[in-house]
Amino acid sequence: MRNAVLLPNGFVLTTDNSAGIGEKEADLVHVSDEVVAYFATRVALMEQWAAGAHPISIVLHNFSGNKNWDKYVEGIKKLFGEIAQPCPEITGSTESNMETLQSAIAVTLIGKQKTDSAEKYTWYVYGKPCVGQEVMTESDKIADLKKIWESIKSGLVESVWPVGSTGIAEECKRLGLRCELQGWDIVKSAGPATTVLLGIAKNRIEEAKLHFGKYFEEIN
Known part of the structure; x- marks a missing residue:
């Protein structure tokens, strides 16, 4: 938290x-x-x-x-x-x-x-880090709030961890995750939570990939 x-x-x-x-x-x-x-x-x-x-x-x-x-x-x-x-x-x-x-x-x-699920999950990053004017000019890259909410309601996402000014790498560290992402700036500020880490139920990973689409990648 x-x-x-x-x-x-x-x-x-x-x-x-x-x-x-x-x-x-x-x-x-x-x-x-x-x-x-x-x-x-x-x-x-x-x-x-x-x-x-x-x-x-x-x-x-x-x-x-x-x-x-x-x-x-x-x-x-x-x-x-x-x-x-x-x-x-x-x-x-x-x-x-x-x-x-x-x-x-x-x-x-x-x-x-609400009561948390005990089911174990796999962590993914969703949405590219954007800050300042990028939040407006590159809005197509930021995490889609509606998709996140729908996935929470359906049980597709078990845990949500927003990324802010400290960047992806620091938030992964707080979660005890080793952060390995190709093509991502893992130290850049994600501004107003344009990026979010999502814990996905292991048996629903393929469904999650289809649901979130672009800018969605497993952390390790």
Whole structure:
């Protein structure tokens, strides 16, 4: 498990934040606020799945101003629409007293753990590492959230482990895996979880290859 906090009674808290990315003139990366919220929520959702949980409530921390709130909410809703799931209730607060020069948000998800399967699995990497503007210009290479969710529901994927700024090699090390991948940059940042490590049931590997298609490869 990575950035998840386990609470009593099987509840799980995960969060991700973003600063200097958005629609303000002084932002370092200029993209829509909707996109910023989408990817922050994507990371937190991946962390929920890594903990064997799925979110039941969302807290949005908006430091960008009142006019940005609705755009952030739309980005969050878009993510859940992508996996054809109802968006949990969104609550939170906005910094409205002070005008900030750069955009900043945090998205926190509260989820409920499910019982893990005891079946052993084989680890695969899915989605190419992308960071910054690559997330937009090479979006066809990043892990498809809907495919991951479908595979979790069907039992095809037994475990999910998102890759962020530390890169594939470091996340494999945390899992105790020897990382051998030809043609992959295993030390590059994967930005907002554009790459994910998936534990696949051994008897469903061929099915998984067909399901995920491109940019899906066994780690060892």
